[in-house]
Amino acid sequence: MSEAPRNLRRKEARPSEIIEAALQLFHQKGFSATKIDEVAIAAGVTKGTVYLYFPSKEALFKAVVQERVLPNLAKMNEAANQFAGSRADCLAYVLRGMAQALNECNGSISKLMIAEAGNFPELAAFYNDEVVQPMHRAIRQILSEGIARQEFREMDLEHMPRIVIAPIFMANIWRHTYGHLDAQPLELMQYAEIQIDVLLRGLLATPENKQ
Amino acid sequence: MSEAPRNLRRKEARPSEIIEAALQLFHQKGFSATKIDEVAIAAGVTKGTVYLYFPSKEALFKAVVQERVLPNLAKMNEAANQFAGSRADCLAYVLRGMAQALNECNGSISKLMIAEAGNFPELAAFYNDEVVQPMHRAIRQILSEGIARQEFREMDLEHMPRIVIAPIFMANIWRHTYGHLDAQPLELMQYAEIQIDVLLRGLLATPENKQ
Amino acid sequence: MSEAPRNLRRKEARPSEIIEAALQLFHQKGFSATKIDEVAIAAGVTKGTVYLYFPSKEALFKAVVQERVLPNLAKMNEAANQFAGSRADCLAYVLRGMAQALNECNGSISKLMIAEAGNFPELAAFYNDEVVQPMHRAIRQILSEGIARQEFREMDLEHMPRIVIAPIFMANIWRHTYGHLDAQPLELMQYAEIQIDVLLRGLLATPENKQ
Amino acid sequence: MSEAPRNLRRKEARPSEIIEAALQLFHQKGFSATKIDEVAIAAGVTKGTVYLYFPSKEALFKAVVQERVLPNLAKMNEAANQFAGSRADCLAYVLRGMAQALNECNGSISKLMIAEAGNFPELAAFYNDEVVQPMHRAIRQILSEGIARQEFREMDLEHMPRIVIAPIFMANIWRHTYGHLDAQPLELMQYAEIQIDVLLRGLLATPENKQ
DNA sequence: AATGAATGAGTGTTCATTCAT
DNA sequence: TATGAATGAACACTCATTCAT
Known part of the structure; x- marks a missing residue:
């Protein structure tokens, strides 16, 4: 309940958290129908943060494939x-x-x-x-x-x-x-x-x- | 002036021509990535005509499934x-x-x-x-x-x-x-x-x- | 007051109306600071219409230079x-x-x-x-x-x-x-x-x- | 541990280093096209540091004019x-x-x-x-x-x-x-x-x- | 029946700004 | 003092949908 400070929280885990969220959404809805906003929310961050780690939606897609x-x-x-x-x-x-x-x-x-x-x-x-x-x-x-x-x-x-x-x-x-x-x-x-x-x-x- | 009247050409064939075109494009590119414009062009009509026969893109999708x-x-x-x-x-x-x-x-x-x-x-x-x-x-x-x-x-x-x-x-x-x-x-x-x-x-x- | 029908009104004049509006705004505010939305409104149309005639903001810029x-x-x-x-x-x-x-x-x-x-x-x-x-x-x-x-x-x-x-x-x-x-x-x-x-x-x- | 402490290095020179970097970039790319990130990197600091000395991008602009x-x-x-x-x-x-x-x-x-x-x-x-x-x-x-x-x-x-x-x-x-x-x-x-x-x-x- | 100009909500992407450390 | 992860408002561009003709 008492939140851990947001910007220090598992900073190395971020990319894989985002990949995990993206995987879920991509397979549920397909690539086009998945909005970056949704991925971000599902990963517990905001849209900007996704772009901090992946330069584009397509790059995120590739990372998902490669990682998984x-x-x-x-x-x-x-x-x-x-x-x-x-x-x-x-x-x-x-x-x-x-x-x-x-x-x-x-x-x-x-x-x-x-x-x-x-x-x-x-x-x-x-x-x-x-x-x-x-x-x-x-x-x-x-x-x-x-x-x-x-x-x-x-x-x-x-x-x-x-x-x-x-x-x-x-x-x-x-x-x-x-x-x-x-x-x-x-x-x-x-x-x-x-x-x-x-x-x-x-x-x-x-x-x-x-x- | 001397054109053969295009709109007399098989009026009843229109819907199935559109369905055929939609089928091709849907399976090539998926639903989201297929634009109504493309379907129209592939069917030899214009965007407006597609909406004359199908009230929405989703309805077109359903028609494709049902017909085929x-x-x-x-x-x-x-x-x-x-x-x-x-x-x-x-x-x-x-x-x-x-x-x-x-x-x-x-x-x-x-x-x-x-x-x-x-x-x-x-x-x-x-x-x-x-x-x-x-x-x-x-x-x-x-x-x-x-x-x-x-x-x-x-x-x-x-x-x-x-x-x-x-x-x-x-x-x-x-x-x-x-x-x-x-x-x-x-x-x-x-x-x-x-x-x-x-x-x-x-x-x-x-x-x-x-x- | 009684509006002329919108979609038939001077359809050939559209591009030059948009160019004129863009010229005004570009020179007032510079390229980056000019929003397509503003250009559209100044030209009496909406954003989509600008893209109907010019494929990108940069293309609009070039058209302005070439025309003027x-x-x-x-x-x-x-x-x-x-x-x-x-x-x-x-x-x-x-x-x-x-x-x-x-x-x-x-x-x-x-x-x-x-x-x-x-x-x-x-x-x-x-x-x-x-x-x-x-x-x-x-x-x-x-x-x-x-x-x-x-x-x-x-x-x-x-x-x-x-x-x-x-x-x-x-x-x-x-x-x-x-x-x-x-x-x-x-x-x-x-x-x-x-x-x-x-x-x-x-x-x-x-x-x-x-x- | 043995690093020369970077932040001791000419503390007072920071603002003018940032101004210098900003001048270069502003005149090369214009104001809008210049990113604070770029200014920071060119000045050898990070984005946050720029905001330590200048409350906004516009304030930085003014400082550049005044200083130079x-x-x-x-x-x-x-x-x-x-x-x-x-x-x-x-x-x-x-x-x-x-x-x-x-x-x-x-x-x-x-x-x-x-x-x-x-x-x-x-x-x-x-x-x-x-x-x-x-x-x-x-x-x-x-x-x-x-x-x-x-x-x-x-x-x-x-x-x-x-x-x-x-x-x-x-x-x-x-x-x-x-x-x-x-x-x-x-x-x-x-x-x-x-x-x-x-x-x-x-x-x-x-x-x-x-x- | 058919057109195609026009629309505007929606989405990917950017970037100035903030803040906990 | 300095960082850099995170934010979110803003904007270019897309495209399903409408409608006057």
Whole structure:
């Protein structure tokens, strides 16, 4: 109740507080519909302060993407590389990790990138290069190893990464888009288990081959 | 003086020309970033004329959704109901139909609805009620029949519709969002075949599963 | 009292009405201190209308310069070229013409360009190329002819144009800057006659000088 | 810990350092376009410090005028009063002094006062009363003495001061406005000599008297 | 039915000014 | 004395919407 002095309060936390507020609003309303004023209020500051840390709304957008996605991606990649078990287990592990990451984060960058890519071509290219393609490569790597070990049957490695990750990503996007309309909230982790089960049955070499 | 009277030209076609133009622009740039002026120009009329047929930008949005999505959905439902073969074939048939519909349409309403749902809650609810839920019901119906016929194994009918349709919808969204960045364009129909193959292997009752 | 319909009223006159209003305000308050809103109100329209005709404040500025200065300059040049009498009379004639032009125009572009050149380098260069240098060349031409005819004594042709025109320009700037503080308004035409008299006495070849 | 304490460094010099920085920036960019931040940085302090010494941007402006112009004017007046030679020589001396002062100072207060007078009526009045009118009186005094001594011919004493000083002042203003566009920089002192020569020839009583 | 000139509320951005330290 | 984080009023510019023709 007795306020801490405003201008000294966590001055290094400011940028990330603003990024957090921006993430919430961007994913709720999209980029254009989000007003800097709202971001500022949500972050507990005023408009001018936002511009103290980010030179433009677009720069704020980029910061949000960079701060919130790249670290997650790197973590996932590393985990996959260090995973020692079967490739099926590895794939399951990675998908679970993705679901967990998406579930814990209460924003949806992928939704944001879908909504605004057309208006920010440069940012879209950045996202594609830095996030999407590396993620596809990681999945493809696991699948390819699995085929080599005869865990997985032969398959089209070109298209498979999209097929593998789409259900989880779309579920997360839907959650943030229509979730409030559902009678009961979508349980992302549970959903992921089902998707993993169906997927692995679809990918594994014949049961006969397995044992 | 000798001009062919422009305003005699297919008076009744005006609204749908405007809707078509709006669809293109909405899916390219999103709702907020699309200007009425642009829609007008793309439709070959002037701004005032748009307001002659649609009382507001939001009303235009709704008209786009209603005109372009509901008919497709109804068609799909009917086809599914009349399909006589195995439920696996029926599921494949329906998914192929969706992919075809999405492939032929050079806009992406689903992308649009993801991007703008937050700003148009009423529209989101409408879309959810009229499009998403019916689609899920239709898929669930096929799966449920398949289980009853012991074509499919037991499964979670709550979550499965999302898992089934996610890859195709995501690929279509991708096409309209990042497609221009890809070396070669995503072949939606071919992609759908692969997804159907993996999915059915994952869903079918195997001898082992059945026991 | 009964207003003429607003949107049809002199639609072609709009741009020049806006330019006129902008000229007044720019020279009264400078570029930065002039608000588009003020220009609009002074022109009897609203802000949006200004942007209907000029894409930016800077573009409006350029239009003001182009519309109000270049025509005057061209007129002066032509008059000087056609003037048949002595070069002293010609010089007097040109200076009187300048004074007249500045006197009749109730703005002062030269003041404007001095005040804002630093912030609009491109515009300054344009003004220098299109207005200042041509004016200097015209003066230099007259002086040089006068020297050839032995009307004028030998002199430094490089610097002379500035010396010749400075008093009239400065007086005009003065009038628009501090004039309201003077007990009696500066009579530009009368002032010009005195300046012409002093100048010609200073330039003419005297019998002694000629010898 | 071992830093030389910055704030001990010439405490009293702060205001004049700030004034100096402000002078530079005001004449380069005008009043409105100059930001307090820039002034602060140029003076080697921070924004807050500027407000420690000057309660507002306008007050800083006034301080600049007072500190930098009034002393020069007083010096000129005194020199003129003590000058013992002919009034022609005295006039030449005073004009040379002005040119020198303007030449040495790399700002142009007169330009500043032209650009911003409209926005600061009170300051304009102050400048007119304290600078312009005294300067005119000083010139008028010299001319009047010269006429009494029959060095100068009869003339209009009302307008003459402007005519006398305009070329030098305008040249200085131009130098600071368009100078960077010229192939070779304007040599103000050399220019002044030419102007003095033309002027005196224009003002002196008959040539016969001269020798 | 169609136009397009005009509007004005709204938003991104700037910057003089304040104040707790 | 000096800082610099924070403020908020102000302004350029946009664009959905209106309306006289």
